[in-house]
Each structure stands twice: as C-alpha cells, then as structure tokens.
Amino acid sequence: GEDVEQSLFLSVREGDSSVINCTYTDSSSTYLYWYKQEPGAGLQLLTYIFSNMDMKQDQRLTVLLNKKDKHLSLRIADTQTGDSAIYFCFPTLRSIENTGANSKLTFGKGITLSVRP
Amino acid sequence: DTEVTQTPKHLVMGMTNKKSLKCEQHMGHRAMYWYKQKAKKPPELMFVYSYEKLSINESVPSRFSPECPNSSLLNLHLHALQPEDSALYLCASSQAPLAGKYTDTQYFGPGTRLTVL
Numbered sequence: 001g002e003d004v005e006q007s008l009f010l011s012v013r014e015g016d017s018s019v020i021n022c023t024y025t026d027s028s029s030t031y032l033y034w035y036k037q038e039p040g041a042g043l044q045l046l047t048y049i050f051s052n053m054d055m056k057q058d059q060r061l062t063v064l065l066n067k068k069d070k071h072l073s074l075r076i077a078d079t080q081t082g083d084s085a086i087y088f089c090f091p092t093l094r095s096i097e098n099t100g101a102n103s104k105l106t107f108g109k110g111i112t113l114s115v116r117p
Numbered sequence: 118d119t120e121v122t123q124t125p126k127h128l129v130m131g132m133t134n135k136k137s138l139k140c141e142q143h144m145g146h147r148a149m150y151w152y153k154q155k156a157k158k159p160p161e162l163m164f165v166y167s168y169e170k171l172s173i174n175e176s177v178p179s180r181f182s183p184e185c186p187n188s189s190l191l192n193l194h195l196h197a198l199q200p201e202d203s204a205l206y207l208c209a210s211s212q213a214p215l216a217g218k219y220t221d222t223q224y225f226g227p228g229t230r231l232t233v234l
Contacts, residue, residue, distance in 0.1 A: 043207065043225040044225070110157075
C-alpha cells in the first residue's frame with residue numbers, strides 16, 4: 001500500500017507561520033487532503049489539492065505540491081492557539097481496487113502542532 | 118450540511134458482550150467507511166461500502182461485522198472483542214460514482230471511543 005511519511009512534532013509561537021510536510025510514495029495519487037484532529041475529536045477536512053495543481057491558497061492555508069518529489073506541504077499563516085492539533089496528510093486515488101491492504105487509503109502518521117503564546 | 122453523526126460517543130464493553138456502533142449521514146453520499154484509530158496513530162481503514170454493498174474489507178477480524186441497511190446508515194456490530202480492540206472508531210462518508218470503486222472527499226464523524234475490558 002501507500003507509504004506516507006510525516007515528522008511527528010512541531011512547536012511554533014503564536015503569530016508565526018507553521019509548515020507541515022508530507023512525503024508519499026504512490027505517484028498516481030490524484031487528490032491530496034489535509035485533515036485536522038483536535039484531542040478527542042474526529043477528523044476535520046481542512047483543504048485539498050488536485051494533482052494537476054502546484055499550489056492552492058485558502059485564507060490562512062497554503063498547500064504546495066511537488067509531484068516530482070512526491071512532497072506535499074501545508075503552510076498555516078499567523079498560527080493561532082486554536083490551530084494546536086494533529087494534522088494528517090491523506091493522498092488518495094480517484095479509483096481504488098479491492099486488493100486488501102493495497103486499498104490506497106492510507107493516512108500519514110500525523111504531526112502534532114503545538115502553538116505557544 | 119457536511120455532518121456525519123456517530124452513536125454512542127463512548128462505549129465500554131466486556132469481551133463476551135455484543136454491541137453495535139451506528140453512523141448516519143444525510144448528505145446523499147453513497148460511499149461510507151469505517152476506520153479504527155489507536156492513540157497517537159493515524160486512522161486505519163477497516164471497511165468501505167459503496168451503494169450499500171461492501172466493496173473493501175481490509176482483512177478485518179470477523180468479530181467486527183459491518184452492515185449498511187440503507188444509504189444513510191452504517192453499523193458496525195461487535196462481538197467477542199479483545200482489549201486490544203479498544204480504540205476510537207471513526208465513520209466517514211463521501212460521494213461515489215454510479216459504477217466502480219472510487220473515493221471522493223471524505224467527511225468524518227466525531228467517532229465512538231470504545232473500551233474493551
């Protein structure tokens with residue numbers, strides 16, 4: 001199945017920018033999502049990018065995609081304490097096959113973002 | 118409305134009990150998913166239903182039995198669970214095509230926190 005790597009922890013000061021990175025292995029990934037999970041909660045869809053785009057901006061969020069290096073990043077501008085959470089990248093395909101462990105619906109390991117005042 | 122609801126919010130059960138988790142969405146989505154999430158880990162896919170038919174089973178033990186009685190509801194029946202099955206169980210839904218297997222943007226519920234004693 002897909003192998004998706006993220007670093008585990010990031011600490012930033014309130015008001016600074018945060019950059020969260022993700023690398024993936026399946027070059028056929030078509031939709032690449034970012035989800036946020038606050039403690040004890042479900043996953044909240046933050047944003048996504050199609051594989052035919054290099055960049056997408058959505059208010060404080062900027063997603064960058066480098067397809068050649070299979071690298072995805074999420075930049076959060078003016079980071080707030082409410083941004084403290086775990087962030088997961090989630091590259092997917094439009095079409096998935098029922099091949100057991102190769103279903104290609106694999107989340108990144110997640111990065112914990114801690115915002116200090 | 119992008120709401121997926123899950124009940125119960127918390128569940129404690131013994132290893133000989135039979136219980137069910139419920140998930141509901143009214144977004145007209147025809148694909149629904151069950152994920153299992155252990156503490157400090159990413160969600161792991163268990164099952165995918167597309168048009169009320171099971172399309173993916175990620176080699177999940179038979180003590181977990183999914184059911185999709187209609188297009189809005191998804192159940193997960195639990196029987197003879199083990200303590201290591203304690204986790205957050207997340208339900209998600211997405212659009213689905215008329216034919217074939219594919220995944221679109223998934224919207225997650227808040228999860229059921231399951232503890233097996």
